Amino acid sequence: MRHFWANVIGNQLVWLCAVVGAGHGLRWPALLAATAYVGSQLAMSARPAVDLKVLAVAVLCGLVVDGIAGGSQRVVYAAAWPSAWLAPVWILALWAAFAMTLTVSLKVLQQKRWLAALLGLLAPLAYLSASRGWSSVLFAAPSWQGVIILALGWAVALPLLAASARHWQHDAAAVANTNGAHA
Template structure:
């Protein structure tokens, strides 16, 4: 894995994520779904210009965005969540939710890097923290739960897997980038005689 991020980078990363989250939720709630997408584009650009592993981090952002688009789209499709704006396809999350996933991905190797390898803690934070975030989004008008208890339970169950999985994917991408950047490159499994 890459070097531990500095405190300044962690704080900037957290602030950028929060700005993106609020822009997405409030934009979605007020029929301005592309507002949050624009803010998160700036968050992602900031992230990619401050990381030495631009290529692997860009791939990570895309992969996590696809994962989130499908997960939240599935929840909307089956009626657990109702979004007020930004739905382009009935089986895909709204554009501003996908943007939140991109913003979330920017934290995985920076402000959430300390959770990598702490799978029980990641499981617990996913199970409890994600439903709280969606509940806060609902209070701001970004999402509606037809049945709040069921929706929050499904979110907690899903995120108890999604948080550790996202962290594991991020750690893998960071490890792969670090191996590629070493002077020797990746270790040749066939030995020197190959």
């Protein structure tokens, strides 16, 4: 249970460091917080190789989802790269941190991908909060267009991430069972 709460609270702290830092034009708070959080989660993980694979897919999803959102110019990120088509590093740090939740606090999404899609549709609420609270994300008028882009991207990405986590955890368990049978 301790790992569950460390997973939830740690992820929220990474989000806070990232959006406050980006709102001040800084990338390093997100990188530092995400590195510490991911490292701590990997240290507590029963299957760190699975978490690393999910993290890699999450960063790719972030490159696509937030790259499209930024490239569309409907969503503008603070502390961004010169090209709007490249998701900012602080956003990618958030995707990496979020990946760590898919085998712990959000593990239920592995079994209920419809719920993952539904939660994905709600993901823009975090962006709106970052926009209103710290100006780390700005939505071009009309803002609903940027919200829709992010919602659709997350509604595809989150079930994909949940399915990947489930697949790799299942494979790791099968390998562990096979190795245990041979011991």
